Amino acid sequence: MSALYHRVREARRLLGLSQESLAAELGVSRSAVAQWEHAAGTSPSVDHLSALARRSGMCFEYLATGRGPRILGEPMVAEPAAEYDALTEQQKQLLERFRLLSPRQRRALLELIEPERSSLR
Amino acid sequence: MSALYHRVREARRLLGLSQESLAAELGVSRSAVAQWEHAAGTSPSVDHLSALARRSGMCFEYLATGRGPRILGEPMVAEPAAEYDALTEQQKQLLERFRLLSPRQRRALLELIEPERSSLR
DNA sequence: GACGAATTGTCAGTATAAGTAACATTATTC
DNA sequence: GAATAATGTTACTTATACTGACAATTCGTC
Numbered sequence: 001m002s003a004l005y006h007r008v009r010e011a012r013r014l015l016g017l018s019q020e021s022l023a024a025e026l027g028v029s030r031s032a033v034a035q036w037e038h039a040a041g042t043s044p045s046v047d048h049l050s051a052l053a054r055r056s057g058m059c060f061e062y063l064a065t066g067r068g069p070r071i072l073g074e075p076m077v078a079e080p081a082a083e084y085d086a087l088t089e090q091q092k093q094l095l096e097r098f099r100l101l102s103p104r105q106r107r108a109l110l111e112l113i114e115p116e117r118s119s120l121r
Numbered sequence: 122m123s124a125l126y127h128r129v130r131e132a133r134r135l136l137g138l139s140q141e142s143l144a145a146e147l148g149v150s151r152s153a154v155a156q157w158e159h160a161a162g163t164s165p166s167v168d169h170l171s172a173l174a175r176r177s178g179m180c181f182e183y184l185a186t187g188r189g190p191r192i193l194g195e196p197m198v199a200e201p202a203a204e205y206d207a208l209t210e211q212q213k214q215l216l217e218r219f220r221l222l223s224p225r226q227r228r229a230l231l232e233l234i235e236p237e238r239s240s241l242r
Numbered sequence: 243g244a245c246g247a248a249t250t251g252t253c254a255g256t257a258t259a260a261g262t263a264a265c266a267t268t269a270t271t272c
Numbered sequence: 273g274a275a276t277a278a279t280g281t282t283a284c285t286t287a288t289a290c291t292g293a294c295a296a297t298t299c300g301t302c
Contacts (some may be wrong), residue, residue: 060182097234113218
């Protein structure tokens with residue numbers, strides 16, 4: 001599943017517009033659009049995202065979340081249930097980094113965040 | 122058509138979660154969720170709204186604008202996905218203790234165990 | 243290759259939206 | 273009535289969406 005900033009650029013390219021042109025149509029500055037298209041940049045507000053979806057003909061759901069058909073009327077691609085992850089992104093990140101620790105470090109960490117402990121609470 | 126703050130509460134209730142539980146899953150404080158549910162409160166960012174849509178199975182467009190179908194698919198049960206059962210006891214313990222931390226403490230912890238960091242590696 | 247135009251990338255600054263923590267209130271359970 | 277859980281509210285802090293300006297890259301033309 002692509003990230004939001006990928007989908008924003010995808011929508012703009014679908015329209016064959018430059019950042020400048022799209023910005024003019026949405027009523028924002030060119031650099032706002034530029035920032036929407038970068039991982040480290042800002043995200044568009046809901047209003048701007050909605051306006052972009054309407055303008056590009058892209059499904060709002062797809063644009064915002066990456067789920068569902070790209071274009072209105074496009075055949076639905078079935079998503080595996082696994083896409084609805086129970087773990088948050090932060091929890092996944094936690095488990096990933098924890099996995100890289102040595103057993104001793106893992107025990108130390110668990111001890112550090114034990115409830116009623118003063119270090120981090 | 123209901124207001125955003127109504128729909129946010131609708132989504133949370135659909136999941137059968139308290140404000141506290143939902144906040145933990147989305148990685149924000151309980152009072153942020155409380156404010157999302159009030160007319161005079163703040164609105165969730167696009168990232169949080171998207172996360173709530175994913176978690177609740179509700180359409181992002183419905184959540185964001187009140188338009189369109191309510192549900193994308195069956196809402197996920199509050200119980201973790203099968204992958205949780207694949208976790209070790211230590212990993213489960215980690216997630217449980219992590220869940221009890223405040224958002225600021227969680228970020229501090231993740232930073233602490235970031236790869237290439239010296240503190241615990 | 244040079245050059246100019248078009249396009250995109252990046253950054254510092256700003257206003258305010260969104261978030262936090264702490265305290266207050268209400269609801270629920272026993 | 274007490275204890276606990278859940279929610280409401282507020283003052284304050286932090287994050288961020290956006291802007292304008294400057295930098296860098298890409299593209300088209302000669």
